[in-house]
Amino acid sequence: MHADAWFHAGNTIIEDYDEISEVLRSASFRTAMDAPESAAFHEGVIANIDGPSHFRRRRIESRLFTDDALAYLRDHALTPIISQALAAADRSADGVVRTELRHFMIAMMHRLAAMITGIDGVHTEADVERFNDLIDTIQLGNIVEFARSDHEELIARALAAQEAFRAEFFWPSHQRRAALVRRHQAGELDARDLPRDLITLLLLNPDPDWDEDLLLREVAVYLDASTRTTARTAIHIVDHLARWTANRQEDRAQLHDALFLRRAASESLRLHPVLPALSRRATAACTLRSGRQIAAGERVLLLFSRANSDPARFGADAAQFDPYRQDRLEDGLLPWGISFGGGVHTCIGRRMVTGGDWFARGAVPADANQTGTLVPILLALYEAGIEPDPDGVAVRQDVTYFDEYSSYPVRFTRL
Amino acid sequence: MRVTVSQACEGTGYCVQLCPEVFALTSAGKSSVDPAAAARASADDLLEAERMCPTSAIRVEPGDH
Numbered sequence: 231m232h233a234d235a236w237f238h239a240g241n242t243i244i245e246d247y248d249e250i251s252e253v254l255r256s257a258s259f260r261t262a263m264d265a266p267e268s269a270a271f272h273e274g275v276i277a278n279i280d281g282p283s284h285f286r287r288r289r290i291e292s293r294l295f296t297d298d299a300l301a302y303l304r305d306h307a308l309t310p311i312i313s314q315a316l317a318a319a320d321r322s323a324d325g326v327v328r329t330e331l332r333h334f335m336i337a338m339m340h341r342l343a344a345m346i347t348g349i350d351g352v353h354t355e356a357d358v359e360r361f362n363d364l365i366d367t368i369q370l371g372n373i374v375e376f377a378r379s380d381h382e383e384l385i386a387r388a389l390a391a392q393e394a395f396r397a398e399f400f401w402p403s404h405q406r407r408a409a410l411v412r413r414h415q416a417g418e419l420d421a422r423d424l425p426r427d428l429i430t431l432l433l434l435n436p437d438p439d440w441d442e443d444l445l446l447r448e449v450a451v452y453l454d455a456s457t458r459t460t461a462r463t464a465i466h467i468v469d470h471l472a473r474w475t476a477n478r479q480e481d482r483a484q485l486h487d488a489l490f491l492r493r494a495a496s497e498s499l500r501l502h503p504v505l506p507a508l509s510r511r512a513t514a515a516c517t518l519r520s521g522r523q524i525a526a527g528e529r530v531l532l533l534f535s536r537a538n539s540d541p542a543r544f545g546a547d548a549a550q551f552d553p554y555r556q557d558r559l560e561d562g563l564l565p566w567g568i569s570f571g572g573g574v575h576t577c578i579g580r581r582m583v584t585g586g587d588w589f590a591r592g593a594v595p596a597d598a599n600q601t602g603t604l605v606p607i608l609l610a611l612y613e614a615g616i617e618p619d620p621d622g623v624a625v626r627q628d629v630t631y632f633d634e635y636s637s638y639p640v641r642f643t644r645l
Numbered sequence: 646m647r648v649t650v651s652q653a654c655e656g657t658g659y660c661v662q663l664c665p666e667v668f669a670l671t672s673a674g675k676s677s678v679d680p681a682a683a684a685r686a687s688a689d690d691l692l693e694a695e696r697m698c699p700t701s702a703i704r705v706e707p708g709d710h
Contacts, residue, residue, distance in 0.1 A: 255656060255674065285659075285662055288659065288697065289663075289693075289697060292696060292697045292699070293696065295699075296696050297701075561652070562652065564655070572655060572657075573656075573657060573658070574657055574658060574659070576655060576657050576699045576700070577699070578699060580699060580700075581699065581700075581701060
């Protein structure tokens with residue numbers, strides 16, 4: 231079936247904010263990203279399981295996103311990775327440092343994601359490039375349900391990349407951690423000396439229901455998800471803020487303010503949801519509060535963009551970017567809308583992107599350890615004087631339904 | 646232990662699954678705390694509820710309500 235046809239065919243489309251929120255929180259629906267063709271990439275991964283097995287998996291993996299874990303990542307991984315990435319950016323013949331922001335962001339985030347998941351050997355520029363190529367290709371399988379082009383060709387490429395990733399990166403990393411876990415279980419190694427990453431956590435908490443490739447799939451999904459949300463959103467923020475500050479001189483100084491950047495981040499996330507859609511299948515006939523009736527077994531496709539731009543919720547200018555919108559929202563309404571999903575399947579890594587409880591009205595970034603990945607990266611980029619390159623051309627991608635750029639040239643005026 | 650739930654709560658319900666005697670979802674879909682039950686509950690269970698909350702809405706601190 232052609233991708234466009236799949237995307238809508240056989241699905242009940244839901245775009246209303248309240249209806250989507252209700253479905254995401256309802257016990258009458260289960261996850262339904264279940265196209266057989268993509269099973270090799272996300273069968274049994276955390277986003278696609280329900281009930282007790284999902285709860286057990288969240289219980290294990292939420293340890294990756296505690297305040298302590300995020301603070302450690304920021305101070306010992308993210309900060310040096312940002313500095314190294316900026317230092318390595320090339321200077322053009324005219325003396326200006328320029329880069330293509332998508333590649334820059336993804337390479338940087340892949341290094342961080344490798345540490346979170348427990349993948350070794352992503353250090354040199356050559357390592358990072360090879361790793362980027364493999365993960366970029368595997369993610370075509372992860373997101374094939376959102377692909378506009380021929381699914382078979384994408385799946386074949388992704389499967390080949392998955393095998394190469396297994397041999398070159400996953401298996402050596404897995405074996406090293408398995409040996410450490412065995413030493414720990416034999417009483418030879420203290421728990422504090424074990425790596426704090428996804429592979430180690432899963433090896434310490436095995437489940438008899440997992441098949442032998444579950445860890446590989448879970449790691450690959452994490453590598454993709456923990457990279458792309460931050461990378462994609464950072465580009466949208468730079469783009470929006472360039473336009474916003476063009477006629478608002480007073481806000482140019484705000485580009486160095488964490489609170490302002492947090493506002494810009496939430497507004498960008500609202501306008502450019504993390505996923506184009508989520509699908510759910512009704513486990514029983516039910517009637518939503520709106521009166522919409524859903525039959526047992528019916529598959530619903532939840533489209534986030536229109537819901538997140540609902541004027542009744544976000545104001546008459548909801549389709550526009552306004553970093554100060556948060557001050558006008560009704561209590562309880564998330565500034566990014568439903569971009570991270572909701573209910574038990576709320577994105578497990580959201581805090582890694584956004585930081586902690588900062589979005590409540592009047593909140594200030596008092597806890598510097600909870601700023602997630604986006605704000606520290608943006609602060610560093612604006613400190614380096616990032617701005618869209620007037621000599622470059624930004625290009626939107628059309629391979630998938632994701633709302634993102636395939637290329638976004640920038641320059642750094644203070645490097 | 647003193648347990649609070651902030652307005653960041655989105656009603657994901659993990660705390661209710663972990664400690665049903667302490668947490669409950671209100672009709673508005675937010676988590677609420679029974680302070681007396683929290684005082685009796687295991688600190689490890691409460692700290693896991695704090696850690697597992699994807700919205701950082703739960704805070705567990707030494708002391709009483």
